[in-house]
Amino acid sequence: TSTKAPATVPEAAQETSGGPEPVSVSARSVRRSFDGREVLAGIDLDIRRGEFVALLGRSGSGKSTLLRAMAGLDPAIEGRLLVPRRRSVVFQDPRLQPWKRVLDNVVLGLPRQGARDSGRAALAEVGLSGHERAWPATLSGGEAQRAALARALVRDPELLLLDEPFGALDALTRLRMHALLRDLCDRHRPAVLLVTHDVDEAVLLADRVLVLTDGRISLARDIDLPAARQRTDPRFAELRADL
Numbered sequence: 001t002s003t004k005a006p007a008t009v010p011e012a013a014q015e016t017s018g019g020p021e022p023v024s025v026s027a028r029s030v031r032r033s034f035d036g037r038e039v040l041a042g043i044d045l046d047i048r049r050g051e052f053v054a055l056l057g058r059s060g061s062g063k064s065t066l067l068r069a070m071a072g073l074d075p076a077i078e079g080r081l082l083v084p085r086r087r088s089v090v091f092q093d094p095r096l097q098p099w100k101r102v103l104d105n106v107v108l109g110l111p112r113q114g115a116r117d118s119g120r121a122a123l124a125e126v127g128l129s130g131h132e133r134a135w136p137a138t139l140s141g142g143e144a145q146r147a148a149l150a151r152a153l154v155r156d157p158e159l160l161l162l163d164e165p166f167g168a169l170d171a172l173t174r175l176r177m178h179a180l181l182r183d184l185c186d187r188h189r190p191a192v193l194l195v196t197h198d199v200d201e202a203v204l205l206a207d208r209v210l211v212l213t214d215g216r217i218s219l220a221r222d223i224d225l226p227a228a229r230q231r232t233d234p235r236f237a238e239l240r241a242d243l
């Protein structure tokens with residue numbers, strides 16, 4: 001039997017320093033059903049600070065449902081889910097407010113003191129210096145997604161949740177965004193959950209690749225990530241064929 005978890009979940013237990021990085025996300029037996037159909041059928045998952053986890057799965061497998069739960073956006077989940085309070089979500093659609101300039105979008109909702117300076121710094125980090133006063137409608141798809149990343153970064157997230165963030169971008173822009181994202185994550189070291197159905201993206205970016213199938217997570221531990229990056233691991237091809 002599982003118990004109802006609150007919509008907003010408390011800070012994950014922090015381990016003492018010296019050992020491995022502290023656990024930032026801890027999910028135990030997390031379940032979610034829609035109309036009696038179980039989409040998440042008992043998710044167990046830990047993500048440590050600084051760890052970049054990619055979650056693969058077919059369309060409709062429940063990836064976004066799990067990400068929304070971790071974002072604290074789903075009050076109806078069951079089980080135990082601990083996530084840090086400082087978390088940021090980037091969706092496929094950058095969700096910029098069209099009537100606010102780029103910098104105002106980035107700092108939206110932050111305490112005024114120092115926010116604009118931090119916002120400018122975040123825009124510089126994603127390569128958008130000079131676009132502070134631009135209107136969102138004038139940005140390219142890649143630039144808008146950079147602004148969405150800046151909006152996440154400026155909140156100094158302990159947990160960064162990315163739901164197919166580059167799915168709407170052309171291939172070259174996507175490659176550039178991969179390099180940017182990996183670089184930002186190496187520097188800021190949040191715990192990262194990247195939801196994607198792009199196997200190449202997962203293998204390229206993540207420290208650990210998970211697959212969501214039939215409501216459960218399987219660790220793709222058999223996949224040798226360096227070999228998969230060189231495309232010399234045959235299980236990589238199997239995984240591609242599977243999704």
Ligand code: ADP
Pocket residue numbers: 034039057058059060061062063064065066
């Ligand atoms: P993915 O992100 O892996 O493509 P989703 O998490 O969006 O999958 O959806 C998983 C399943 O849950 C789908 O069958 C979808 O129709 C269903 N689902 C998601 N959200 C709702 C909702 N609010 N109401 C009813 N069914 C939903």
Ligand code: MG
Pocket residue numbers: 063064065
């Ligand atoms: Mg989805």
